[in-house]
Amino acid sequence: MNKPISFKKMHGSGNDFILVDNRSMVVPLEKANEVAKILCRRKFGVGADGLILICESEQADFKWYFYNADGSEAEMCGNGGRCAARFAFETGIAGSELSFETLAGIIHASINGKRVKLELPTPEILERELTLDVRDQVITGSFLNTGVPHFVQIVEDVQAVPVYEIGRLIRHHKKFQPQGTNCNFVEIRKENYIVVRTYERGVEDETHACGTGAVASAISCALSMKCVPPITVETWGGEKLKVFFELTQEGVKDVFLEGEAIIVYSGELNGDMIV
Numbered sequence: 001m002n003k004p005i006s007f008k009k010m011h012g013s014g015n016d017f018i019l020v021d022n023r024s025m026v027v028p029l030e031k032a033n034e035v036a037k038i039l040c041r042r043k044f045g046v047g048a049d050g051l052i053l054i055c056e057s058e059q060a061d062f063k064w065y066f067y068n069a070d071g072s073e074a075e076m077c078g079n080g081g082r083c084a085a086r087f088a089f090e091t092g093i094a095g096s097e098l099s100f101e102t103l104a105g106i107i108h109a110s111i112n113g114k115r116v117k118l119e120l121p122t123p124e125i126l127e128r129e130l131t132l133d134v135r136d137q138v139i140t141g142s143f144l145n146t147g148v149p150h151f152v153q154i155v156e157d158v159q160a161v162p163v164y165e166i167g168r169l170i171r172h173h174k175k176f177q178p179q180g181t182n183c184n185f186v187e188i189r190k191e192n193y194i195v196v197r198t199y200e201r202g203v204e205d206e207t208h209a210c211g212t213g214a215v216a217s218a219i220s221c222a223l224s225m226k227c228v229p230p231i232t233v234e235t236w237g238g239e240k241l242k243v244f245f246e247l248t249q250e251g252v253k254d255v256f257l258e259g260e261a262i263i264v265y266s267g268e269l270n271g272d273m274i275v
């Protein structure tokens with residue numbers, strides 16, 4: 001019998017994750033993709049949108065490895081990053097002002113109780129007016145990278161969007177291959193308040209929230225001159241995120257995502273589940 005593995009189940013606005021202090025490599029990195037699929041599977045595993053492994057770092061307080069529920073590794077995750085920061089603080093791995101290594105670069109975060117303010121890498125605005133043929137309709141939106149790729153469409157009524165059906169088609173659209181994209185549908189309520197629904201690559205479904213998607217959506221609304229930062233993002237799970245950034249002639253800078261990162265429970269996993 002393999003020894004049990006301690007983990008914490010956390011969420012950021014309903015985007016939920018399994019976090020493991022992996023500094024002793026209790027989950028071998030070469031097995032992590034498979035372990036993520038097993039642990040994130042609803043009903044059969046713990047169930048989550050992603051797995052986060054916290055490891056030693058030479059350059060920052062810790063290094064993280066982030067895996068989507070389908071086992072794919074992603075460069076960045078805004079909600080997961082907020083959870084990882086709070087996890088590291090609560091387990092004594094880092095102080096309330098911390099940094100961690102990701103495939104998207106070194107990320108800084110500030111902890112204030114349950115709230116975490118996370119600095120995101122400088123976004124890339126890849127296409128501001130992109131038109132896609134999706135089944136029997138023409139969809140226009142913007143395409144950005146906020147650590148991971150995001151397509152953003154501004155709509156009149158976000159409640160009415162068949163997010164799974166349309167999001168899946170856009171995620172797999174030939175325009176975005178081979179890496180694919182996350183897909184966000186945004187309704188602008190006020191110049192500093194939007195509602196966002198996201199179909200997430202690697203979860204292959206709508207999630208209750210997507211941090212990098214909230215940032216991409218907020219920036220897209222500001223680029224369309226319909227919003228001004230800071231922007232409150234109402235997520236599908238009902239919680240609110242705050243997005244801070246500055247639009248300049250050269251692009252976007254000083255990007256932060258703030259919200260609660262909740263520890264739901266600490267658990268112990270049967271080590272035999274990851275053989």
Ligand SMILES: N[C@H](CCC[C@H](N)C(=O)O)C(=O)O
Binds near residue numbers: 073201
């Ligand atoms: N599924 C995303 C990564 C997680 C993004 C999301 N959970 C967030 O909070 O930013 C991708 O593969 O691009």
